[in-house]
Structure formats: C-alpha cells, structure tokens
Amino acid sequence: MRKFLMAAVAAGSLFTAGSASAAVVMGELTGGSAFRNGGVFEELNPGPGFSVGRNNQQSNNLFAFNEQQGVALTAAVGGLAAGTLVNSHYVFFDPAGGRRARGYVDFDSDILGVLTTRGPLSSTDTLLGLSNVNYLNPGARGLEGNDRFSIAGNRINVDFRASSPGDFVRVLTAAPAVPEPATWAMMIGGFGLVGGALRRRRKMTTKVSYA
CATH class of the missing domain: 1.10.287 (Helix Hairpins)
Structure with missing residues (x-):
C-alpha cells in the first residue's frame, strides 16, 4: 500500500x-544613506488608483509588489523569447532627495530577467502590470549609470542611487x-x-x- x-x-x-504562482518572499535594506535614515524593505499590495514612477512615494524604503502571474510574453524582451511563461514583480526605490539604498529581494522562483529601461518597462505595463496601478513613464524611468544590481537564483541584489524620479525595475521570475x-x-x-x-x-x- x-x-x-x-x-x-x-x-x-x-x-x-x-x-x-511566484511571489515576493522577503527583502531587506542592508546599507546606504536610506538605511541609515530609517529605511526598511516594504512589500506593497497596491489598491485602486495607486501611482508609481514620478516621486510618488518619497520614502527611504525599498519597495516591491507582485504583478501579473503566469503570463506568456507576446514579444521578446529582457533577453527572453516570445512565449516564455513568467511571473512579474515591480521593485523600486523612490526617496525624497538623493539617497542610496543597498539591499535585496527574494522571490519563490528563479529570476529569468530584469527590465531596467524605459522602453521595455512601458511596453510591458499592460501585459505584466496591475490594471489598478497607474505606471508613470518619465524619461528617466528605470535605472541609470550609477545604479547596480545582480542576480543569484531567486534573489536580486540592488545598489540604487536615486533622486528624481526614483529607480524602478520589473523582475520576471519563472512560472510553472x-x-x-x-x-x-x-x-x-x-x-x-x-x-x-x-x-x-x-x-x-x-x-x-x-x-
């Protein structure tokens, strides 16, 4: 038997x-001026009318929230082929004034790609973003030359230096x-x-x- x-x-x-479906497991702010000024990691559950992208939070916190789950990409993006099945998550740092944030975010499945520039971010807002979130799209949306990140399995390590409008990435993880x-x-x-x-x-x- x-x-x-x-x-x-x-x-x-x-x-x-x-x-x-994949989700944010945990995160931590570990260094930088944002950390020294009381910043922490905060997972969000955006409600209707939530806006992000242009100095909307003005906080020392490192933020993340889950977006669409189990979506097949309709076009190649972020080094991934069209048809790849992904879960999407938004990670960002939007301080008041110039700050630095070092930390990480863990997900419950491996990271496949990270979208870091305005074009790929805006082109995937409808497919991968939440319908109740207003994704603003300023010219400096994404990361800039002094921002850094690395991937280790299901973890993204970040070292963001942001002022206006902030630093924003879309993290794509493996969907079963x-x-x-x-x-x-x-x-x-x-x-x-x-x-x-x-x-x-x-x-x-x-x-x-x-x-």
Missing part, C-alpha cells in the same frame, strides 16, 4: 505545481507550466487506478480468528 500512497502524493504534487488537458486526463486516470487498487487490496484482506 505504501507504493500506492506514494503515487497518489506524487500525482497531487503535479496538480499543485501546475497552479502555483500549466499541464495540457491530456496531461490532466492522465493524472485523473492515475488517481482512479490508485483508488481501484486500494479497494481491491482491502477486499483481498481476510480476518482470521482463533477459538
């Missing part, structure tokens, strides 16, 4: 993986593929076989008693 139970667990994990209908049918059939085998095993079990 242990083999049948293991098969059921494996099939269940396939269902879970197909419907999962949703099984095709035929795959769903095979998994459902597998559950049926497991159930039938367990029922037959119970019927074959006999009870022995001694007088």
Whole structure:
C-alpha cells in the first residue's frame, strides 16, 4: 500500500505545481544613506488608483509588489523569447532627495530577467502590470549609470542611487507550466487506478480468528 500512497502524493504534487504562482518572499535594506535614515524593505499590495514612477512615494524604503502571474510574453524582451511563461514583480526605490539604498529581494522562483529601461518597462505595463496601478513613464524611468544590481537564483541584489524620479525595475521570475488537458486526463486516470487498487487490496484482506 505504501507504493500506492506514494503515487497518489506524487500525482497531487503535479496538480499543485501546475497552479502555483511566484511571489515576493522577503527583502531587506542592508546599507546606504536610506538605511541609515530609517529605511526598511516594504512589500506593497497596491489598491485602486495607486501611482508609481514620478516621486510618488518619497520614502527611504525599498519597495516591491507582485504583478501579473503566469503570463506568456507576446514579444521578446529582457533577453527572453516570445512565449516564455513568467511571473512579474515591480521593485523600486523612490526617496525624497538623493539617497542610496543597498539591499535585496527574494522571490519563490528563479529570476529569468530584469527590465531596467524605459522602453521595455512601458511596453510591458499592460501585459505584466496591475490594471489598478497607474505606471508613470518619465524619461528617466528605470535605472541609470550609477545604479547596480545582480542576480543569484531567486534573489536580486540592488545598489540604487536615486533622486528624481526614483529607480524602478520589473523582475520576471519563472512560472510553472500549466499541464495540457491530456496531461490532466492522465493524472485523473492515475488517481482512479490508485483508488481501484486500494479497494481491491482491502477486499483481498481476510480476518482470521482463533477459538
């Protein structure tokens, strides 16, 4: 019976993986003048009418929020081919006056690409951004020459120096593929076989008693 139970667990994990989405796990501000002036990492859940992109926050905090999940790119962008399935996240630093922020943000799946300039950011706002967020698009949107970032698996390390309008990136992480209908049918059939085998095993079990 242990083999049948293991098969059921494996099939269940396939269902879970197909419907999962990636999200911000955690982040931290670790250095820079923003950190020394009380800045922290803050994950946002933007409500209707939220605006970002042109001195809207004026905060020492490093911000991030989740955008669209499980989206197939309609065109090549950020080194990724059209059709790549991604989850999107927005990471930004919008201080009042010139500040520096060093820190990181972790996601629950690997980072595939980072959009750092105005063109790719604005061209993906509709596809990957949230419909209730107003993404402003000033000429200096994105990162500039003195900004740095690096990627290590599911982590983006940032070293941003920002004033007006701030520093903004869109982080694209790996989205699990949703099984095709035929795959769903095979998994459902597998559950049926497991159930039938367990029922037959119970019927074959006999009870022995001694007088």
